[in-house]
Amino acid sequence: MSVSCGVECVLVLGCARWMWKRCTYIGSYDSATWPSATADEFEPVPRVCRLILAVYEPDLRKPNYLPDGGYRLNPDWVVKRVTYEQTLGNAPPYIIYTDHESREIVLAVRGLNLVKESDYKLLLDNRLGMQMFDGGYVHHGLLKSAIWLLKQESETLKRLWVESGSDYRMVFAGHSLGSGVVSLLAIMVVNHGDQLGGIPRNKIRCYAIAPARCMSLNLAVKYADVIHSIVLQDDFLPRTPTPLEDIFKSIFCLPCLLFLICLRDTFIPEGRKLRDPRRLYAPGRMYHIVERKFCRCGRFPPEVRTAIPVDGRFEHIVLSCNATADHGIIWIEREAEKALKMMKDSNSETVTVPPTVQKIERLQTIQKEHKDALERAVSLNVPHAVESAEDETTEKPSNDNNNKHGNGSTTKSNSSARKLNWDEVVEQLFKKGKSGDLHLKRDTSVPK
Numbered sequence: 001m002s003v004s005c006g007v008e009c010v011l012v013l014g015c016a017r018w019m020w021k022r023c024t025y026i027g028s029y030d031s032a033t034w035p036s037a038t039a040d041e042f043e044p045v046p047r048v049c050r051l052i053l054a055v056y057e058p059d060l061r062k063p064n065y066l067p068d069g070g071y072r073l074n075p076d077w078v079v080k081r082v083t084y085e086q087t088l089g090n091a092p093p094y095i096i097y098t099d100h101e102s103r104e105i106v107l108a109v110r111g112l113n114l115v116k117e118s119d120y121k122l123l124l125d126n127r128l129g130m131q132m133f134d135g136g137y138v139h140h141g142l143l144k145s146a147i148w149l150l151k152q153e154s155e156t157l158k159r160l161w162v163e164s165g166s167d168y169r170m171v172f173a174g175h176s177l178g179s180g181v182v183s184l185l186a187i188m189v190v191n192h193g194d195q196l197g198g199i200p201r202n203k204i205r206c207y208a209i210a211p212a213r214c215m216s217l218n219l220a221v222k223y224a225d226v227i228h229s230i231v232l233q234d235d236f237l238p239r240t241p242t243p244l245e246d247i248f249k250s251i252f253c254l255p256c257l258l259f260l261i262c263l264r265d266t267f268i269p270e271g272r273k274l275r276d277p278r279r280l281y282a283p284g285r286m287y288h289i290v291e292r293k294f295c296r297c298g299r300f301p302p303e304v305r306t307a308i309p310v311d312g313r314f315e316h317i318v319l320s321c322n323a324t325a326d327h328g329i330i331w332i333e334r335e336a337e338k339a340l341k342m343m344k345d346s347n348s349e350t351v352t353v354p355p356t357v358q359k360i361e362r363l364q365t366i367q368k369e370h371k372d373a374l375e376r377a378v379s380l381n382v383p384h385a386v387e388s389a390e391d392e393t394t395e396k397p398s399n400d401n402n403n404k405h406g407n408g409s410t411t412k413s414n415s416s417a418r419k420l421n422w423d424e425v426v427e428q429l430f431k432k433g434k435s436g437d438l439h440l441k442r443d444t445s446v447p448k
Contacts, residue, residue: 023319024294025316025318025319026233026234026292026293026294026318026320027231027233027234027235027288027290027292027318027320027326028233028288028290028292028293028294029316030239030288030312030314030316031286031288031290031305031307034288034305034306034307034309035305035306035307036303036304036305036306037287037304037305037306037343038343038347038362039340039343039344039347040359040362041306041362041366042287042304042306042336042339042340042343043340044102044104044171044205044207045207045209045228045230045287045336045340046333046336046337046340047072047099047102048106048108048171048173048207048209049175049209049329049332049333049336050067050071050072050073050333051071051073051095051097051106051108051173052108052109052110052111052173052174052175052178052209052329053065053067053071053329053330053333054071054073054095054097054108055081055093055094055095055108055109055110056110057071060073060075060078061075067330067333067334068334068337069337073097073099077097077098077099077100078095078096078097079096079097079098079156079160080095080096080153080156081093081094081095081096082094082095084113084116084118087118089117089118089121090118090144090145090148090149091109091122091145091146091148091149091181092109092110092111092112092113092119092145092174092177092178092181093109093110094107094108094109094110094149094178095107095108096153096156096157096160098160098164098168103164103167103168103169104168104169104170104171105157105160105161105164105168105169105170105171106171106172106173107149107153107157107171107172107173107182107185108173108174108178109149109172109173109174109175109177109178109179109181109182110174110175110177110178111174111175111176111177111178111179111210111329112176112177119177121141122141122142122144122145122177123141123177124141125140125141125144126139126140126141126142127140128278129277129278131143133184133187133215133219134187134191134219135218135219135384135386136215136216136217136218136219136277136383136384137215137216137277137278137280138184138214138215138216138219138280139180139184139212139213139214139215139280142177142180142181142184142212142214143184145181146181146182146184146185146188147188149181149185150185150188150189154195154196157170157196158195158196158197161196161197161199162197166197166198166199168203169203169204169205170189170196170199170203170204170205171205171206171207172185172186172189172204172205172206172207173206173207173209174207174208174209175209175210175329175332176209176210176212176237176327176329177212179208179209179210179211179212179214179229180208180211180212180214182206182207182208183206183208183211183214183215183227183283183284184214184215185206186204186205186206186223186226186227187215187219187223187226187227189204190204190223190226201225201226204226205226205228206226206227206228206283206284207228207230208227208228208229208230208282208283208284209230209329209332210230210231210232210235210237210238210326210327210328210329210332211229211230211231211237211238211282211283211284212237212238212282213237213238213240213280213281213282214280214282214283215280215281215283216277216278216279216280216281216383216384217274217279217281217310217313217377217382217385218277218377218382218383218384218385218386219283220281220282220283220284220313221308221310221373221374221377221382221385222374222385222386222389223283223284223389224284224285224308224370224373225285225366225367225370225389226284227283227284227285228284228285228287229282229283229284229285229286229287230287230289230332230336231282231286231287231288231289231314232289232291232326232327232331232332232335233288233289233290233291233292233322233326234292234318234320234322234323234326235323235326235327236317236318236323236324236326236327237327238282238286238314239314239315239316239317239318240317270311270312270315273315274310274311274380274381274382275381275382275383276383277383277384281313281314282313282314284308285306285307285308285370286306286307286308286309286313286314287304287305287306288304288305288306289302289303289304289332289335289336289339290302290303290304290305291303291335292322299335301338301339301342302335302336302338302339302342303339304336304339304343307369308369308370308372308373309373310373310376310377310380310382311376311380370389371388374386374387374388374389375387
């Protein structure tokens with residue numbers, strides 16, 4: 001009798017301890033060991049948030065939903081705005097904006113519209129392990145949307161890039177659903193920048209606001225120098241390992257779903273998660289805006305932490321009443337603006353060396369962090385992980401390409417490749433598998 005009572009007590013205490021740890025876990029614990037971000041690297045975030053918010057406006061000259069301080073953009077610099085009627089359900093609405101002050105060409109895509117059936121179709125067009133891409137796995141519906149968007153706007157982006165003197169940065173920004181679209185679009189542009197006028201990798205940036213889990217871990221780490229994900233405190237979407245399509249099937253019972261996921265994932269070893277190549281993650285380098293503390297009421301001055309995590313990459317579900325509120329683009333823009341202002345004020349008070357030296361040192365640190373993250377992914381045996389982001393982009397033409405172009409000289413082959421338009425490149429990127437799914441066929445005939 002006493003033995004059974006002792007076992008019951010141990011079981012009850014164990015369950016109570018687990019419940020306490022789960023219920024008291026807050027979002028700030030995910031980034032507790034990360035270093036703080038600098039004002040220079042975080043400066044574009046509030047600006048791209050405002051541009052995404054501008055997509056919701058029917059007329060920017062007579063705005064209806066002004067954020068604090070306004071949009072701070074010039075309506076005359078809006079090159080193109082596209083609505084649901086024009087996308088025909090292939091992509092969320094977006095705008096193309098040339099920011100001459102910041103010297104950027106921006107493609108901004110809005111987030112999920114809860115009353116649009118086409119947005120749900122994009123999310124539901126996927127299943128586990130359905131779509132291979134660039135040596136990893138991605139969300140099938142979001143990839144199709146990214147391809148459609150790039151084929152529609154590549155000529156516009158190329159023209160703007162050339163007209164700017166090939167000097168502006170190319171920025172892709174999206175929120176929620178749009179974050180997954182622009183993240184996959186950015187990967188294609190990085191691999192085929194020659195189709196946009198020869199834009200180099202270091203001129204391409206992608207900002208995924210409240211990022212969707214859209215790519216496997218090896219891709220998320222590989223493109224961390226290009227894609228930046230911004231997470232506000234307890235935002236549920238980058239944390240839940242449940243596929244997007246399953247979340248939105250159960251959107252009206254989201255709290256129940258999150259609790260069940262939390263319970264299930266407690267018993268899944270970390271190594272098993274890392275070895276599953278089909279498991280999708282939030283993309284790129286992470287910027288975590290932290291503004292609440294455990295057992296403290298209200299919001300505190302926001303702090304921004306950044307890293308390229310490999311293991312423990314926002315895997316913990318946070319049981320918080322703010323989990324859905326932190327997903328909103330309005331709150332993210334507001335807190336990002338506050339955080340940037342605080343970083344600038346702090347820098348103005350403590351600067352002891354020339355700013356240019358600080359920028360060079362921070363750039364070197366960022367490059368080292370990316371290299372370390374790639375090596376960490378390889379050491380953890382993450383499927384398809386590479387030791388260098390340039391490993392695949394520096395491949396030489398294969399024999400298949402030589403056969404395709406005949407026995408002519410290399411110069412003739414390269415000349416033919418340069419004449420390809422984007423539609424032909426897309427056709428070469430994909431081939432029909434026996435199962436009917438699309439699989440990547442890397443085009444190594446196009447010179448980098």
